[in-house]
Amino acid sequence: MDISKRQFLTGCGTLIAGFSIYSVAKELAESEAGVSVDQTQTIKYAMVHDENLCIGCNACEQACRQVNHVPDGVSRVVINRTGPFGEYPDQSYRFSRKSCQHCEDAPCVKVCPTGAAYIDQDTGIVGVNSDKCVGCQYCIAACPYQVRFINPETKTADKCDFCKETQLKQGKEPACVEACPTHALVFGNIRDPKSELVKTLKSKPTYRAKTDLGTRPKLFHVSTIDGEIVL
Amino acid sequence: MSRLSRYWPLSPAIELPSILLASIICLIMAGVSFPVAAQSSESLTINQDSCLKCHKRNGAMFGLHANTALAIQCQSCHEQSGKHPRKGSSIRRFSSGSMTSVAEQTGTCLGCHDHETLAMSDWTHNVHADKVNCASCHQLHVEYDPIVGITAKDRSQLCRGCHLVK
Amino acid sequence: MSAFHFDGLVWHWPIAIYLFLAGLSAGAVFFGILLKHFKLGKKAYQSRFIQAAALIAPVTVCAGLGILVIDLTKPFDFWKILVFYNSTSVMSMGVLVLMVYQLMLFAWIGAIFSAPVVQWCEGREGRWPLLTRALIKLQQWEDVITGVLLILSLSLGAYTGFLLSALIGFPLLNNPVLPVLFLVSGLTSGAAATLLVGVLLKGNPNGTEVRFIHGIEIPMILIEMAILFTFFAGLILSGGQSQVAAFNALGEGFWGWIFWGGVVGLGLTLPLAFNLWMKVSADRKFAYVAVTASFSLLGVLLLRNFILYTGQMTGT
Numbered sequence A: 001m002d003i004s005k006r007q008f009l010t011g012c013g014t015l016i017a018g019f020s021i022y023s024v025a026k027e028l029a030e031s032e033a034g035v036s037v038d039q040t041q042t043i044k045y046a047m048v049h050d051e052n053l054c055i056g057c058n059a060c061e062q063a064c065r066q067v068n069h070v071p072d073g074v075s076r077v078v079i080n081r082t083g084p085f086g087e088y089p090d091q092s093y094r095f096s097r098k099s100c101q102h103c104e105d106a107p108c109v110k111v112c113p114t115g116a117a118y119i120d121q122d123t124g125i126v127g128v129n130s131d132k133c134v135g136c137q138y139c140i141a142a143c144p145y146q147v148r149f150i151n152p153e154t155k156t157a158d159k160c161d162f163c164k165e166t167q168l169k170q171g172k173e174p175a176c177v178e179a180c181p182t183h184a185l186v187f188g189n190i191r192d193p194k195s196e197l198v199k200t201l202k203s204k205p206t207y208r209a210k211t212d213l214g215t216r217p218k219l220f221h222v223s224t225i226d227g228e229i230v231l
Numbered sequence B: 001m002s003r004l005s006r007y008w009p010l011s012p013a014i015e016l017p018s019i020l021l022a023s024i025i026c027l028i029m030a031g032v033s034f035p036v037a038a039q040s041s042e043s044l045t046i047n048q049d050s051c052l053k054c055h056k057r058n059g060a061m062f063g064l065h066a067n068t069a070l071a072i073q074c075q076s077c078h079e080q081s082g083k084h085p086r087k088g089s090s091i092r093r094f095s096s097g098s099m100t101s102v103a104e105q106t107g108t109c110l111g112c113h114d115h116e117t118l119a120m121s122d123w124t125h126n127v128h129a130d131k132v133n134c135a136s137c138h139q140l141h142v143e144y145d146p147i148v149g150i151t152a153k154d155r156s157q158l159c160r161g162c163h164l165v166k
Numbered sequence C: 001m002s003a004f005h006f007d008g009l010v011w012h013w014p015i016a017i018y019l020f021l022a023g024l025s026a027g028a029v030f031f032g033i034l035l036k037h038f039k040l041g042k043k044a045y046q047s048r049f050i051q052a053a054a055l056i057a058p059v060t061v062c063a064g065l066g067i068l069v070i071d072l073t074k075p076f077d078f079w080k081i082l083v084f085y086n087s088t089s090v091m092s093m094g095v096l097v098l099m100v101y102q103l104m105l106f107a108w109i110g111a112i113f114s115a116p117v118v119q120w121c122e123g124r125e126g127r128w129p130l131l132t133r134a135l136i137k138l139q140q141w142e143d144v145i146t147g148v149l150l151i152l153s154l155s156l157g158a159y160t161g162f163l164l165s166a167l168i169g170f171p172l173l174n175n176p177v178l179p180v181l182f183l184v185s186g187l188t189s190g191a192a193a194t195l196l197v198g199v200l201l202k203g204n205p206n207g208t209e210v211r212f213i214h215g216i217e218i219p220m221i222l223i224e225m226a227i228l229f230t231f232f233a234g235l236i237l238s239g240g241q242s243q244v245a246a247f248n249a250l251g252e253g254f255w256g257w258i259f260w261g262g263v264v265g266l267g268l269t270l271p272l273a274f275n276l277w278m279k280v281s282a283d284r285k286f287a288y289v290a291v292t293a294s295f296s297l298l299g300v301l302l303l304r305n306f307i308l309y310t311g312q313m314t315g316t
Helices: A002-040 A059-067 A107-111 A138-142 A175-179 A196-203 B003-013 B016-026 B029-033 B052-058 B074-078 B102-110 B115-121 B124-128 B152-163 C013-046 C048-071 C079-083 C090-112 C114-123 C129-140 C142-165 C178-200 C208-238 C240-250 C254-280 C286-313
Strands: A045-050 A078-085 A092-098 A117-119 A126-128 A185-189 A219-222
Touching (some): A059 A078, A059 A175, A059 B152, A092 B124, A107 A117, A107 A138, A185 A196, B115 B124, C013 C048, C013 C090, C013 C114, C048 C090, C048 C208, C090 C129, C090 C142, C114 C129, C129 C142, C142 C178, C142 C286, C178 C208, C178 C286, C208 C240, C208 C254, C240 C254, C240 C286
Antiparallel strands (some): A045 A185, A078 A092, A117 A126
């Protein structure tokens, strides 16, 4: 009896090991295939935030709040201000946009147990299916950019979706882009070489946050010229 | 070079009405730092000022800076009348369209309002510093400077008034 | 920055308790299976310690899941986790493991206690024939059930660590050693809980079960210490934010005290010393076993909280 049990355990272990290797390998193969599919996708939305043009007026946040009915106390987009740099009266600040980066390899989508967090196949936008979300907050903890929050009204995870459900449906640009007085925000299709977005990306040096984590974010920043040089 | 100076060439594009609106609201930001009566002068009662013989009729010249506790006169900020109200007077005017230079306008305000205190009440004081006249955002001759209780939304619109790029 | 409220904190202590209870359940089952297989055999059901394990394992896993459900922002929608699955999500796979684990756990309990129950039913002239038949079936399948449950219990113990190590934004959590650490400490807590409840149920503190478990506990505490050392040495040697995270956690402050005093002192060193003392002294008394087990349990509970909170303190 003991021998049969041992054999069984060995069998089980081998089976599980085999299965896990198989599933990991399969996933790897799929993700490689996914990269090639990406190339043929005709629409992939992205955004550039030019920190040199931004004046920190917060018009983007207010427009977003109004259009997407974001309750007080939470926000889909925040302009973080650091400074002042320099001596009075020649001082400046640095403004950086904190909002969903619409990662190609989104950690929130990977960890979501119900599939409520998803990447829209037609646009590349990372969205939240409120009906599927149970509020486990795994996505909030998993997002390295800390842009997710629980909407106090719906009790589900919420964040920027490039106005997928509001402005884009009406053929308009995202609310923040429309509201920006200085054109610091450029939104567009990264697959369209004639788009203002691609032109901006090709004419200005940009950076993306925390790319070393392999998230491949689609929110680009034009780095501010002012500000301290920090080592 | 500061951020603002890079965009300064854009400012001629600013529409006048929006500046007026802005200046109405702008006169209040400094109100947060209320410098209270440093002088204890006897005769500095604004009500008996000769200026008010005309200006009382023309409009509300009381309010915030007419507070007797401040112990300041019209001349404290606007300088001696000189030829005023005739043309070519050297009187100091506080507005965007004024002949008085921005540096002189802001310098007058900064005579009482400390820039560090202003910076604490709002970060925008630092970037506008001596480059934008205070009256662009504040109002001093009304009871309450409207910018003190401004909503976040109106505040953004105020920025837009000057910074809008067509 | 206070110890329990800071920027970036998403998961609070209920999650730590859930991780503790899930690991404890897995550990109790693991030691229950080992006890029966190596020491007790067919008469296992008579042992107070097997009874303790069979009591602790289902109670803690259910309590843990209860806490998890209450902690959701939409607790009444918890069934959606059971309906929708995502193969890339550690949590989703963990739920799958938990469901099968619970099923197998009850089957295992049914199997090992089948003999006395069947006897009792038959003694009353064939009372509840359906139950008797089901239990006999379980008894026949006991080897399979035990094997699967053993693997599931180890998976569950490791899952509590994988759940946190999938969070790539926190270097202290996103650490390959974390699942091993949680597995080993979870097994320790299971052993401690089994001993504690066993002696509380008037099990013999000097019996074979206690000697067997203590025999495994000493090397396990040493392994746990080695893993903890590797865990933090690895972080410090990685440099960058990993190093910052390690120093933030271990340095002065509330959590530093919890780690050195609670986890290392009360949770590992004291039980190790007691265990070694009991090994050389002639016999084990109730108080020795109970106190050692309590310290072990406390240490593991503190470790869960320590890792959860300090992990979220430092981002990339």
